[in-house]
Amino acid sequence: MSHAERARRPARAPRVSLTRDQVVDAAVRLLERDGYAGLSMRRVAQDLGVGTMSLYWHVADREELLDLVFDRVVGAQVLDEVPDDWRTALAQIARAALRLYDGNPWLLDVVPRPTMGVVVLRHIEQSIAATASMGLSFDERMTAVSVLDDYVLGHVLSRHIWPSTGVPPALSEAAQQRLAAGDFPLYAAIAADPSAHESYEASQGFERGLAVILDGIEVAVTSGKMKSGPAIRAGHRRRRHS
Amino acid sequence: MSHAERARRPARAPRVSLTRDQVVDAAVRLLERDGYAGLSMRRVAQDLGVGTMSLYWHVADREELLDLVFDRVVGAQVLDEVPDDWRTALAQIARAALRLYDGNPWLLDVVPRPTMGVVVLRHIEQSIAATASMGLSFDERMTAVSVLDDYVLGHVLSRHIWPSTGVPPALSEAAQQRLAAGDFPLYAAIAADPSAHESYEASQGFERGLAVILDGIEVAVTSGKMKSGPAIRAGHRRRRHS
DNA sequence: CCCGCATCTCGTACGGCGTACGACTAGTAC
DNA sequence: GTACTAGTCGTACGCCGTACGAGATGCGGG
Numbered sequence: 019m020s021h022a023e024r025a026r027r028p029a030r031a032p033r034v035s036l037t038r039d040q041v042v043d044a045a046v047r048l049l050e051r052d053g054y055a056g057l058s059m060r061r062v063a064q065d066l067g068v069g070t071m072s073l074y075w076h077v078a079d080r081e082e083l084l085d086l087v088f089d090r091v092v093g094a095q096v097l098d099e100v101p102d103d104w105r106t107a108l109a110q111i112a113r114a115a116l117r118l119y120d121g122n123p124w125l126l127d128v129v130p131r132p133t134m135g136v137v138v139l140r141h142i143e144q145s146i147a148a149t150a151s152m153g154l155s156f157d158e159r160m161t162a163v164s165v166l167d168d169y170v171l172g173h174v175l176s177r178h179i180w181p182s183t184g185v186p187p188a189l190s191e192a193a194q195q196r197l198a199a200g201d202f203p204l205y206a207a208i209a210a211d212p213s214a215h216e217s218y219e220a221s222q223g224f225e226r227g228l229a230v231i232l233d234g235i236e237v238a239v240t241s242g243k244m245k246s247g248p249a250i251r252a253g254h255r256r257r258r259h260s
Numbered sequence: 261m262s263h264a265e266r267a268r269r270p271a272r273a274p275r276v277s278l279t280r281d282q283v284v285d286a287a288v289r290l291l292e293r294d295g296y297a298g299l300s301m302r303r304v305a306q307d308l309g310v311g312t313m314s315l316y317w318h319v320a321d322r323e324e325l326l327d328l329v330f331d332r333v334v335g336a337q338v339l340d341e342v343p344d345d346w347r348t349a350l351a352q353i354a355r356a357a358l359r360l361y362d363g364n365p366w367l368l369d370v371v372p373r374p375t376m377g378v379v380v381l382r383h384i385e386q387s388i389a390a391t392a393s394m395g396l397s398f399d400e401r402m403t404a405v406s407v408l409d410d411y412v413l414g415h416v417l418s419r420h421i422w423p424s425t426g427v428p429p430a431l432s433e434a435a436q437q438r439l440a441a442g443d444f445p446l447y448a449a450i451a452a453d454p455s456a457h458e459s460y461e462a463s464q465g466f467e468r469g470l471a472v473i474l475d476g477i478e479v480a481v482t483s484g485k486m487k488s489g490p491a492i493r494a495g496h497r498r499r500r501h502s
Numbered sequence: 503c504c505c506g507c508a509t510c511t512c513g514t515a516c517g518g519c520g521t522a523c524g525a526c527t528a529g530t531a532c
Numbered sequence: 533g534t535a536c537t538a539g540t541c542g543t544a545c546g547c548c549g550t551a552c553g554a555g556a557t558g559c560g561g562g
Contacts, residue, residue, distance in 0.1 A: 079550075
């Protein structure tokens with residue numbers, strides 16, 4: 019029945035009516051509207067007014083679609099250039115990443131992608147380049163970049179887990195009892211004083227942690243941790259003695 | 261919510277073929293064997309030789325089961341006591357967390373829990389306590405603890421994403437082309453030299469980053485960042501001048 | 503002209519998932 | 533006995549990703 023009715027319809031031109039980019043766009047739209055849980059192949063297709071299985075011509079599977087979404091969104095927010103000073107450069111890169119995740123909370127559910135896209139490479143390249151003026155070995159520069167990346171990712175994730183609306187996060191029933199019983203006096207001090215919690219939030223927490231890490235990197239830069247191997251770029255020798 | 265232990269007026273427990281703990285045990289067993297993707301209520305029930313819906317008497321829903329699993333596993337690996345020296349104390353705590361995630365990779369898929377259980381509270385309490393000898397304000401101690409937590413979480417997650425088997429992670433097709441085209445010379449240097457990558461792996465990366473962060477905290481401790489407010493515990497005044 | 507052929511769309515179906523609902527059973531209290 | 537309750541579980545609903553293959557459309561060559 020449905021077949022006869024469908025066959026009766028006049029010529030629709032399915033020729034190139036759907037493109038890969040449209041699929042990715044629709045997925046991003048859906049993610050922004052309904053979050054990660056609201057994304058499904060059926061919903062994407064419905065949003066496009068298209069059969070579900072039509073998507074699979076343009077995209078191998080859901081996994082690949084998520085890869086494309088990730089690259090699209092991350093690529094939309096990369097720094098064009100960074101200053102020469104490594105400290106402000108790294109801080110800018112870190113803040114850009116923070117902004118990215120803050121603006122797209124669902125990104126954290128998408129991020130566990132084993133395949134690195136172009137934008138990730140660009141980010142790494144940019145970060146390494148930003149450390150050129152440090153006068154450290156390649157290995158040490160990699161360490162600096164990695165520790166910063168890890169910190170930002172972890173910070174964003176922990177924020178994502180505990181929404182940090184000034185109010186301490188929800189506690190399990192057992193945890194509430196133990197807290198009321200006075201088993202955690204130090205934490206109780208925070209929970210009792212909302213201003214303490216609030217002061218840490220409001221993105222102050224991120225900046226403080228960022229400063230701590232940059233200080234730690236600076237220790238490596240100024241102290242004698244540098245190996246005087248050939249890995250150092252000429253003309254960038256430190257002036258401070260070891 | 262389960263009606264398990266409430267209204268124990270007629271104090272008897274006659275029907276005890278299945279218990280809450282058994283359900284959690286089975287879930288953990290399944291997670292260890294098949295990973296996060298292999299966990300489902302049906303499988304847990306099957307593993308217990310029990311009807312699927314029987315689980316729901318002891319557990320509200322899948323979400324609560326995951327909460328319990330998380331608390332169980334994390335609780336199994338907490339430090340009993342930590343040394344007085346804040347630096348080694350924090351390092352030990354961080355390494356314990358790393359070990360925890362390394363030993364239970366699926367934990368990272370379970371960790372996004374909005375509800376903090378007892379063990380998380382214990383961890384926070386322990387961390388704050390470990391910073392007692394720093395002579396910093398409460399806020400600064402919280403910053404130190406948070407930045408370390410965030411780093412560990414991010415490090416573990418990024419490792420989870422890119423399995424780090426000495427070999428650089430998989431690249432998307434487009435990324436490979438761009439790399440071959442010489443668009444990322446700095447990264448290419450790493451990819452070309454497997455030893456560089458390898459040297460960073462093998463858990464050396466974690467220790468290096470950890471040292472950087474501890475150095476950064478130490479900067480805050482030794483420099484004049486301390487506010488001489490009443491938040492400082494008596495008898496723990498710093499000796500160094502501000 | 504028609505005919506293959508590549509390109510693209512999509513209906514149907516399968517096996518999985520979490521869980522709402524309510525029937526059923528067994529043990530206790532009266 | 534009857535009444536009640538704690539605990540078990542079969543069935544069903546509405547989701548999900550996607551394998552399969554049939555159908556539609558345009559194009560180049562006979």
